[in-house]
Amino acid sequence: MNSINDDLNKEFDRIKKILDSGGSLNPDDLKIILLAQLAEEDQHERQS
Amino acid sequence: MNAKVKEIHESKNKIHTIAIIQLTRIGDLIQTAQSVSDLKSLHPEYRLILIARSQFAKPLRFLLEQYFDKIYYLNSSTLGLNSPDSNLKSSLASLELFFQELKNESIDALINLSFSKTSAYLSACIKANHKIGTYVDANNRQLINDKWSQVLFSTVMRGPLNPYSLVDLFKNIIGIKPIAPKEQLIIHSKIPNIILHPFASSERKMWKQEKWVEIIYKTLKDNDKCTITIVGDKNEVLKSQLIVENPLLKQFSSRLVNLTGKTSIEELSSVVSTAQLFIGHDSMVGHLSSLFSVPTVTIALGNVRPHETTPYQANAIVLSPRTKCFPCFPSDQCAYTQCHHDIPYQIVNNIIKEKLNGGTIGSDWVKKSNSGFHLSSVNIYKSHFQNSYYNLENLSEGASEIHDLFRTFYKISWSFVVGDLEDNYPFPKLNQTTHRELLETLNGLQHLFELSEFGQKYSKYILEEISSQTPSISKIKEFSKKIDEIDNLQTIVLKTSPFLAPIIDYSKVRKGNLFGDNVVKLTESSYYAFEETAQISSVMYELLQNTIAEYKIIQGKNKTTNDLNK
Numbered sequence: 001m002n003s004i005n006d007d008l009n010k011e012f013d014r015i016k017k018i019l020d021s022g023g024s025l026n027p028d029d030l031k032i033i034l035l036a037q038l039a040e041e042d043q044h045e046r047q048s
Numbered sequence: 049m050n051a052k053v054k055e056i057h058e059s060k061n062k063i064h065t066i067a068i069i070q071l072t073r074i075g076d077l078i079q080t081a082q083s084v085s086d087l088k089s090l091h092p093e094y095r096l097i098l099i100a101r102s103q104f105a106k107p108l109r110f111l112l113e114q115y116f117d118k119i120y121y122l123n124s125s126t127l128g129l130n131s132p133d134s135n136l137k138s139s140l141a142s143l144e145l146f147f148q149e150l151k152n153e154s155i156d157a158l159i160n161l162s163f164s165k166t167s168a169y170l171s172a173c174i175k176a177n178h179k180i181g182t183y184v185d186a187n188n189r190q191l192i193n194d195k196w197s198q199v200l201f202s203t204v205m206r207g208p209l210n211p212y213s214l215v216d217l218f219k220n221i222i223g224i225k226p227i228a229p230k231e232q233l234i235i236h237s238k239i240p241n242i243i244l245h246p247f248a249s250s251e252r253k254m255w256k257q258e259k260w261v262e263i264i265y266k267t268l269k270d271n272d273k274c275t276i277t278i279v280g281d282k283n284e285v286l287k288s289q290l291i292v293e294n295p296l297l298k299q300f301s302s303r304l305v306n307l308t309g310k311t312s313i314e315e316l317s318s319v320v321s322t323a324q325l326f327i328g329h330d331s332m333v334g335h336l337s338s339l340f341s342v343p344t345v346t347i348a349l350g351n352v353r354p355h356e357t358t359p360y361q362a363n364a365i366v367l368s369p370r371t372k373c374f375p376c377f378p379s380d381q382c383a384y385t386q387c388h389h390d391i392p393y394q395i396v397n398n399i400i401k402e403k404l405n406g407g408t409i410g411s412d413w414v415k416k417s418n419s420g421f422h423l424s425s426v427n428i429y430k431s432h433f434q435n436s437y438y439n440l441e442n443l444s445e446g447a448s449e450i451h452d453l454f455r456t457f458y459k460i461s462w463s464f465v466v467g468d469l470e471d472n473y474p475f476p477k478l479n480q481t482t483h484r485e486l487l488e489t490l491n492g493l494q495h496l497f498e499l500s501e502f503g504q505k506y507s508k509y510i511l512e513e514i515s516s517q518t519p520s521i522s523k524i525k526e527f528s529k530k531i532d533e534i535d536n537l538q539t540i541v542l543k544t545s546p547f548l549a550p551i552i553d554y555s556k557v558r559k560g561n562l563f564g565d566n567v568v569k570l571t572e573s574s575y576y577a578f579e580e581t582a583q584i585s586s587v588m589y590e591l592l593q594n595t596i597a598e599y600k601i602i603q604g605k606n607k608t609t610n611d612l613n614k
Binding site (some may be wrong): 003004007008011019024025026027028030031032033034035036038039040041042045 | 069104124127128129130131132133134135136137140143144147163166169170172173184185186187188428461
């Protein structure tokens with residue numbers, strides 16, 4: 001697993017905690033999720 | 049000049065910018081280009097920008113630049129998504145640069161036509177005066193505010209009941225009334241060339257090579273002046289070799305050209321533009337052909353929904369199997385691919401021959417020129433534009449298929465309720481099975497209508513309670529609970545009347561996107577959502593009832609004639 005995936009996983013846990021506790025996402029959180037989504041799409045594309 | 053006058057002056061001279069998000073593949077990008085072409089010709093004063101992924105949009109740049117004033121490319125490599133050395137900090141910095149560039153645009157309307165999670169987050173990150181299509185809010189809720197996007201979200205990829213071409217749905221979402229593309233006069237070359245793209249994005253959407261060998265063999269044997277050019281991507285080279293190197297085709301090697309993996313999309317488009325015919329599966333080459341008015345014959349298999357993605361032009365032919373599970377979902381397990389066996393290659397060959405001879409494919413031709421045995425497992429559709437909307441007409445003889453029936457009913461209903469347009473179609477032919485299924489669905493529609501009436505009633509009670517002098521919280525809670533029960537009962541209707549899925553899904557999407565920031569506005573919005581569901585149910589009920597009545601009249605006449613003949 002590369003470094004960005006490790007970083008994204010950590011951030012994902014942090015963001016999940018915010019949402020579980022009823023908090024709101026800030027613009028940077030949305031950008032992190034966007035990066036995670038793009039990475040996931042790329043991975044899916046490579047596999048298909 | 050005082051400030052106010054200056055403001056009005058600036059507003060008059062302001063160039064309005066519309067940004068389209070389309071992150072999906074090349075075929076979707078071509079359909080997006082087709083959907084904005086009317087906007088471009090009707091409103092040349094608008095600045096039109098596209099936000100797309102590099103790997104799909106860059107090869108198509110030569111074409112997209114004809115439709116868009118500026119294209120912003122989201123590039124995975126620049127973002128460091130595929131590099132083992134990158135880290136989140138550097139990727140975020142690269143993403144920030146992308147958004148900085150976009151910040152120079154003053155976007156009036158941001159339209160997301162992708163409907164993926166990724167595009168919803170992207171839409172959330174871009175500043176715009178208005179957002180159309182899906183986007184995410186700070187609470188991570190996916191929102192859709194406009195009705196046509198709600199229709200798309202509730203019907204596309206949810207089953208076989210969406211009646212609209214994606215191009216028409218995109219046009220509706222953008223807000224331009226569809227205009228049928230002009231039919232162009234095609235001057236054929238003396239040596240007819242067929243473009244063949246026997247591949248698709250997944251195995252379940254394409255035939256095995258042997259079946260294409262049969263078609264190529266018969267076509268080249270029967271048409272001694274015709275040539276076939278196989279086209280495809282680099283990763284399809286091996287499959288194309290299995291076709292051209294088949295011993296059966298050795299005698300035709302001078303008339304069989306294999307360009308698979310040898311052309312860029314720009315070069316491919318130049319080859320396609322001079323062809324007499326395109327044959328293949330659902331893929332971007334078919335969409336490219338329609339841009340040049342090259343006639344198309346598409347073989348739809350697996351999870352392809354022909355009504356959504358058949359090349360957008362008149363007289364396009366599409367063959368789809370009558371297999372019960374067609375169209376499936378990409379996640380469905382399938383070991384045997386029965387749908388691949390249900391389209392006989394003989395019919396494809398007959399169509400190619402007729403097309404090369406300049407004949408017209410119509411229901412008479414289908415009946416006269418093909419064996420009833422071969423026709424029994426396949427639907428042959430031909431496209432035309434009705435009320436400027438793309439329509440696929442089933443040329444096969446006999447009673448309409450149940451999905452065709454419901455697609456027609458839905459087209460009339462959505463157009464009337466959401467599009468404010470009256471659409472007319474002749475009464476479809478029923479048989480005993482479809483008659484029974486319509487009768488069963490009538491009950492479901494009645495339940496759905498009644499539930500929507502209850503929904504309106506309880507929404508009204510809440511509004512009355514709130515506006516009373518001493519509003520009772522417990523009463524409001526009680527009425528809200530009733531509304532929740534209605535939502536659950538709608539799900540039960542879905543189980544007994546599966547053909548009503550688009551209405552029930554649409555109702556859920558509408559209710560999940562209520563307008564307002566206080567109880568009164570939200571309840572009012574809930575009232576209108578129930579009212580709309582009641583309206584769609586009522587239009588559908590009337591359509592089904594009239595179709596059944598017409599069937600009974602015909603049955604009655606036939607019975608009388610039979611009695612007189614006795």
